[in-house]
Structure formats: structure tokens, C-alpha cells
Amino acid sequence: MSLFGLGDADGGDVDPFGDLVEPAPIMKPHDTQTDFDGLLDAPIKLHEDLAKGCGGQIWPAGELLTKYILRKYKNTDGLQGKRILELGAGGGLTSLGVAAGCDLKGSELFITDMEAMIELLHINVALNGLQDRSEIKIELLDWADPVPEVIAQKPIDIIFAADCVYYEPAFPLLEKTLIDLVSENTVVYFCFKRRRRADLNFIKSIKKRVNMQEVTEIKDDPNYAQYARENLFLYIMTKKI
Numbered sequence: 705m706s707l708f709g710l711g712d713a714d715g716g717d718v719d720p721f722g723d724l725v726e727p728a729p730i731m732k733p734h735d736t737q738t739d740f741d742g743l744l745d746a747p748i749k750l751h752e753d754l755a756k757g758c759g760g761q762i763w764p765a766g767e768l769l770t771k772y773i774l775r776k777y778k779n780t781d782g783l784q785g786k787r788i789l790e791l792g793a794g795g796g797l798t799s800l801g802v803a804a805g806c807d808l809k810g811s812e813l814f815i816t817d818m819e820a821m822i823e824l825l826h827i828n829v830a831l832n833g834l835q836d837r838s839e840i841k842i843e844l845l846d847w848a849d850p851v852p853e854v855i856a857q858k859p860i861d862i863i864f865a866a867d868c869v870y871y872e873p874a875f876p877l878l879e880k881t882l883i884d885l886v887s888e889n890t891v892v893y894f895c896f897k898r899r900r901r902a903d904l905n906f907i908k909s910i911k912k913r914v915n916m917q918e919v920t921e922i923k924d925d926p927n928y929a930q931y932a933r934e935n936l937f938l939y940i941m942t943k944k945i
């Protein structure tokens with residue numbers, strides 16, 4: 705069922721427990737790895753640590769988004785020379801998967817999150833031996849603040865965002881950041897997890913300002929049944945001209 709059909713997606717609150725992402729089971733900091741169901745030749749490594757926030761663990765939306773991007777761009781030159789940015793990257797799962805599996809020749813890949821996550825992003829970039837790859841740039845981009853000049857100085861071609869809609873007071877901040885970043889040729893891959901009816905307010909609001917198209921190819925993912933149970937949706941956003 706399409707989210708915009710407001711069928712299942714509007715059928716009631718999934719999580720009645722307030723604004724925050726559901727508490728994860730108590731997790732000690734540890735290293736893990738994934739090859740995204742064999743889409744990478746060698747796994748990427750992730751240090752997971754929830755001490756600084758919910759971005760410190762792998763979320764299914766990040767997994768789903770990364771697998772979609774790898775299927776689309778692996779063994780292509782589609783990301784070459786592009787300015788790419790991940791919003792709310794957490795531990796960097798999607799960006800690290802893309803850096804490991806896609807050709808980023810001549811590209812810039814900005815991996816962004818709020819201050820609390822920056823140290824973990826550096827840890828995970830180094831864990832994968834990517835710290836000397838000049839196209840990979842960890843940048844502080846708090847949605848409450850203007851987009852930093854190093855990012856804003858030229859248009860961004862591709863944006864990744866996974867599971868960034870979960871805290872209602874941040875919805876207008878995320879919306880403003882997206883609007884500021886989306887220019888004529890920007891494509892946003894936006895993986896949305898619907899937890900509560902309020903999350904739809906973000907979608908309804910942003911849909912008035914950008915074109916949004918649901919990506920149905922995610923149904924080809926071998927784990928799609930699980931992602932559907934998690935209320936995950938993938939959208940492509942582009943500028944309304």
C-alpha cells in the first residue's frame with residue numbers, strides 16, 4: 705500500500721510512546737560488520753555505540769537504503785564526479801557501504817550528522833581504512849543550523865537520508881535543511897520509517913515543497929517482507945520546478 709494512499713500508513717499509531725526512536729535493547733559498544741547480503745565483495749566494519757545517541761547503531765532503514773543504492777550504482781559510473789551528502793548518517797552505514805561498493809572517482813561524499821555523532825563517524829571511517837580517501841568528508845550538519853559553506857558553495861547532486869523522521873520538534877528543521885539543499889538537479893533518496901501517525905505530518909508537509917515518488921523496486925529486496933513489517937518506505941525527492 706502506498707503511503708500516500710493513506711491506507712495502512714494512516715491506520716493508527718504504531719508506537720504510542722512519544723517522540724523518540726524506540727529504546728534499543730541494551731547494547732554494549734561493539735564492532736560488527738556487513739556485506740549487505742553479498743552486495744559488497746568484502747564487508748564494511750561498524751563500531752556501534754549508543755552512548756551519544758540513537759545513530760550509534762545500525763537501523764533497518766539504513767540497511768534498506770544502502771542495498772538499494774548499491775544495486776543501482778555498483779559497477780556503474782553513476783556516482784562519479786557527483787557531490788553526494790548523507791544527512792543524519794549515524795555511524796555512517798550508508799556512506800561507508802557506498803564508499804566501499806561504488807566508484808566515487810572525482811566525487812565528494814559528505815557524511816553528516818549532529819555534533820554528538822562526529823567522533824563515531826571518524827572511528828568508523830578509520831575502521832574501514834578510508835581516512836585518507838580525499839573524497840570522503842565528515843562534516844557537522846545540524847539541521848538546526850545553516851548548511852555549512854563547504855557544503856553550500858556548490859549544488860549537491862545526491863542526498864541520502866535514512867530514518868531521519870522520528871522526533872517531531874525536529875521535523876521543521878529537517879524540512880528546511882532539505883529545502884536548502886535541494887536544487888534543480890538534486891536527487892534525494894529518502895528512506896522513511898513510519899512509527900507514529902505524527903510522522904506523516906512531515907511527509908505531508910515536505911510533499912507540498914518537493915516532488916516525491918515512491919520507489920517500488922525495494923519490493924525486490926529478499927528481506928522486503930521484514931522491511932514492510934517495519935513500515936519502511938523509500939522515496940525519491942526532487943525540486944518542484
Ligand SMILES: C[S@@+](CC[C@H](N)C(=O)[O-])C[C@H]1O[C@@H](n2cnc3c(N)ncnc32)[C@H](O)[C@@H]1O
Pocket residue numbers: 725757758759760761762763764765766767791792793794795797816817818821845846847848865866867868870874877
Ligand atoms: C534513527 S538514526 C538513523 C541513523 C542512520 N541514518 C541509519 O539509518 O542507521 C537518526 C539520525 O538522525 C540524526 N539527527 C537527529 N537530529 C539531528 C539534527 N538536528 N541534525 C543532524 N542530525 C540529526 C541522529 O543523530 C541520528 O544519527
